[in-house]
C-alpha cells in the first residue's frame with residue numbers, strides 16, 4: 001500500500017481567539033447581531049443571507065472576497081468576526097483515497113494536547129466525512145484507540161463546523177467552484193474522537209448550522225450522530241436535531257458490553273434498546289444503524305447473531321459489521337472473515353441488513369485516534 005503525507009498544507013490560520021467565527025453562529029444569531037450595525041432594518045435579513053451564503057456556499061476566508069455587500073459594513077464586521085479555520089498539522093492520503101487530517105485546535109486550558117482527527121472516506125457514489133466532537137474521550141471503550149486518550153475538552157460548535165470547512169477547502173468542494181453542485185462530501189458522521197452526547201449543546205448547534213438549507217444544506221438523513229448509548233439524550237437528538245442515529249452496540253448482553261463499552265454499566269442494553277425503540281425519527285421511516293465490531297471469540301458467535309436479531313426485532317435497524325482494526329496494545333483480534341460472513345448471513349436471513357464494512361485507509365493508522373497518538377509519541381521522543 002502507498003501512503004502520501006502531504007507537505008503543501010495551508011499556512012497556519014491567524015489567531016481567532018479574539019474574534020468570533022462567522023461559521024460558528026446560527027443564522028438566527030447572525031441576524032440578531034447584524035441589528036447592531038448600521039443597516040436599514042429592511043435589509044437586515046438580506047445582509048445576513050448574503051454573509052451566510054458567502055460563508056457556506058462560497059467558502060470565503062476573507063471579508064475582502066465578498067462582492068455584494070457594502071465595504072464599510074464588511075470593514076466593521078471584520079473587527080468582530082473571522083473566517084479563519086483551525087490549522088492542519090498533518091495530512092495523510094491512503095492508496096484507497098481515504099484522507100486523514102490531524103487538526104490543531106486552540107489551547108483553552110494551557111494543554112499542549114489539542115489535536116483531533118478528521119477523516120474523508122470516498123466511495124463510488126458518495127463521500128463521507130468523519131468528524132470529532134471532543135479532544136480525547138472519557139468512555140474507555142476497551143476496543144477503541146481513542147478510549148486510551150484522556151479527555152482534554154469538548155469542542156466548541158465552530159471547531160466542529162471548522163472540520164467540515166477544512167475538508168471542503170482541501171477537496172475544493174465549494175459550490176462556487178462547482179455550480180452543478182456535485183458534492184465530494186455528501187455525508188457527515190460524528191464517529192470521530194469523543195462521545196457527541198457528552199457535548200450535546202455544541203454538537204446540536206454545529207449540526208443545525210451544517211443542515212441549514214440556506215448554507216451547507218446537508219440533508220438530515222445524510223448526517224449521522226453516533227453514540228455509545230447515553231440514553232437520556234437520545235430522544236433529544238431526534239426532537240432537537242433530527243439527524244440519523246447510530247449506536248455503538250458491539251454486544252448482545254450486559255456481561256460482554258460492560259467490558260467493551262463500560263458506559264453500559266450506567267445505561268444497560270435494555271434501557272438503550274427502549275430509547276432506540278422510541279427514537280422520534282423512526283416515525284419518518286428512517287433506520288437506526290447499530291455498529292458491531294467483530295472481535296474473535298468475544299462477540300462473534302452465531303448465538304450472538306441470533307441474540308442480535310431478537311434484541312432489535314422492534315426497531316427498523318441496519319447493522320454495520322466492522323472488522324476490528326487492531327492497534328498497538330489492544331487486547332483483541334479481529335474475527336476470521338469466514339466467521340464474519342456467517343454472522344452476516346444469519347442476520348440477513350432474518351430480513352435485517354448486516355453489511356460488512358470494508359476496511360478503509362489501512363495504511364494511514366486507520367484506528368480512530370491512532371495518528372494523534374503516534375504524532376504525540378514522536379513529539380515526546382524529540
Ligand code: SF4
Pocket residue numbers: 137138139140141144145146147148192193194195228248
Ligand atoms: S468508541 Fe467512541 S465513546 Fe467509546 S472510547 Fe472510542 S471515541 Fe469514546
